[in-house]
Amino acid sequence: MPTLRRQQLEQYVQQRFGPGVKLQSFGPIGKETDASAVKGYGYGSPIRLTFRSNGKIHRTVLETMKPGPFGHEHPADRAQALLWDYDSYGRLPRHVPALDVGAFTARGSLFSIAPAREFFVLTEWADGTSYHVDLERLARTGRLLQVDRDRAKALARYLVKIHQVKRRDPDLYRRRLRELIGHGECIMGLTDSYPSRFGFITEELLRTTEEASNRWRWRLRNRAGRLAQVHGDFHPWNVLFRRGDDFTVLDRSRGEWGEPADDVTAMTINYLFFSLRRWGRLHGPFEVLFREFWDRYMADSRDSGVTETAAPFFAFRGLVIASPLWYPHLSLKVRRSIFRFVENVLAAERFDPADVNRYCRG
Numbered sequence: 620m621p622t623l624r625r626q627q628l629e630q631y632v633q634q635r636f637g638p639g640v641k642l643q644s645f646g647p648i649g650k651e652t653d654a655s656a657v658k659g660y661g662y663g664s665p666i667r668l669t670f671r672s673n674g675k676i677h678r679t680v681l682e683t684m685k686p687g688p689f690g691h692e693h694p695a696d697r698a699q700a701l702l703w704d705y706d707s708y709g710r711l712p713r714h715v716p717a718l719d720v721g722a723f724t725a726r727g728s729l730f731s732i733a734p735a736r737e738f739f740v741l742t743e744w745a746d747g748t749s750y751h752v753d754l755e756r757l758a759r760t761g762r763l764l765q766v767d768r769d770r771a772k773a774l775a776r777y778l779v780k781i782h783q784v785k786r787r788d789p790d791l792y793r794r795r796l797r798e799l800i801g802h803g804e805c806i807m808g809l810t811d812s813y814p815s816r817f818g819f820i821t822e823e824l825l826r827t828t829e830e831a832s833n834r835w836r837w838r839l840r841n842r843a844g845r846l847a848q849v850h851g852d853f854h855p856w857n858v859l860f861r862r863g864d865d866f867t868v869l870d871r872s873r874g875e876w877g878e879p880a881d882d883v884t885a886m887t888i889n890y891l892f893f894s895l896r897r898w899g900r901l902h903g904p905f906e907v908l909f910r911e912f913w914d915r916y917m918a919d920s921r922d923s924g925v926t927e928t929a930a931p932f933f934a935f936r937g938l939v940i941a942s943p944l945w946y947p948h949l950s951l952k953v954r955r956s957i958f959r960f961v962e963n964v965l966a967a968e969r970f971d972p973a974d975v976n977r978y979c980r981g
Contacts, residue, residue: 623727631729632670635719636677643669643676679718688790693874698722705733745867747859750774754855754889754905758897763904766863771908773864774886775915782847782879782920789843795877796836799931802873806832806931809938817943818951824958828934831965835931839878845924849877853885854936880925884932887912891960891975892940895953901975913972929970937961 629642645668646652665682682704684697691697705720721731753767801807810825850857852872860866887909894905901909917923939945941957956979963978964970 623723623729627728628668629670631721631731632668635721635731636670636672639672641671643671645669648680688794690794692788692791692794745859745869747861747867750855750858750860750866751889753860754893757904757908758893761897761903763907767904767908768911769864770860770866771912772915773866774858775912776919777866777868778850778853778879778882778886779916779919781850782882782922784848785844786846786848786876787843788846788876789841791876792843792846792878793840795846795874795881796840796931798873799878799881799935800829800833800836804873806935806938809935809942812942812944814943819955820941820943820958828938828958828961828965831962832931832934835934835965839928839931842924842928845878845928846876847879848875849879850882850885851875851877853882855886855889878928878932879920879922880928880932883913883916883925884929884936887972888933888936888940891979892957895956895979896949899952899956900979906975909975910972926970926972927968930964930967933964933970934961 625642625645628645629640632640632642644652646666647664648667665680668679668681670677670679682701684691684700686692686697691700701720705717708714708717719731719733721729721733723729750770753770757763757767799805806829810829813820813825815822850868850871851874852870853868857869857871858866859869890905890909890912891901894901894903894909897903897905917925937957937960941949941954941961943949959981960975960978963981967978
């Protein structure tokens with residue numbers, strides 16, 4: 620973390636409040652130093668800044684947030700909390716007002732982002748065709764080409780490679796399992812997005828799916844040695860293929876570290892999904908790709924544990940593809956097969972890639 624100095628602090632208050640502002644004193648609350656001091660304070664502690672502007676003395680508090688295990692591990696987490704502080708403090712009666720929100724550079728300079736209302740990310744353009752186009756062709760023709768097998772194996776090898784990068788952080792592994800259940804984009808957010816009843820899908824069915832998934836969280840929470848670099852949303856729409864098996868990935872989500880089973884299940888459930896829509900079971904080219912993906916991944920990664928951790932991640936992805944919101948035109952028959960798959964995978968001790976059709980039958 621950078622250490623701020625008098626010159627940087629004075630430049631900041633002048634940029635934010637006007638060029639005539641003079642910094643009087645600064646430092647941790649109760650330990651302010653004269654503004655002539657050279658060194659400031661260690662990033663992470665709230666400090667009081669006192670400055671003079673238009674003949675008036677202003678006393679302010681500059682607050683930061685340290686990394687921690689309660690959803691504060693990443694810079695984006697801390698930015699989210701501080702942006703919320705700035706936006707909300709002034710709306711509560713008697714609350715101390717927020718005057719600004721800003722950021723630090725790596726060298727300790729401060730700058731304001733108070734005018735910002737929405738944020739964006741700018742990326743390079745990548746040529747290619749979404750992988751789901753291949754799967755639509757396979758569902759339409761039923762003809763498996765060599766390029767299809769090559770691409771599935773290339774995707775499996777890619778996951779093996781990125782999952783080799785490990786990190787030892789039990790709190791972060793537990794956080795990712797917690798987010799799998801409670802994040803607005805994951806299981807609880809999905810169950811809340813379903814109508815109160817949709818055909819056979821009732822609130823009771825959604826509740827029991829959620830509860831069974833949470834039991835898996837408790838089974839897995841001490842397996843922190845599995846924490847690895849992940850993509851986090853590795854489905855066909857986030858993969859662009861060019862010639863042969865050359866591809867680029869898009870839109871990784873929810874953090875760079877997680878459980879490898881998240882990526883493996885995100886891709887392979889789509890082979891099942893496209894096959895269910897065409898044949899009502901895992902069949903033909905999709906059965907080949909499903910089995911070859913799992914076989915290649917497990918052979919190259921030597922990670923038998925992925926079958927022991929896959930269940931709640933399949934539940935998450937199953938709730939996505941069975942969703943009336945995300946896929947409004949699916950038949951109830953296909954949705955029922957997906958829910959049977961999810962229920963039976965959650966009930967099994969470990970996932971067996973050879974048993975997919977049995978899971979789907981109930």
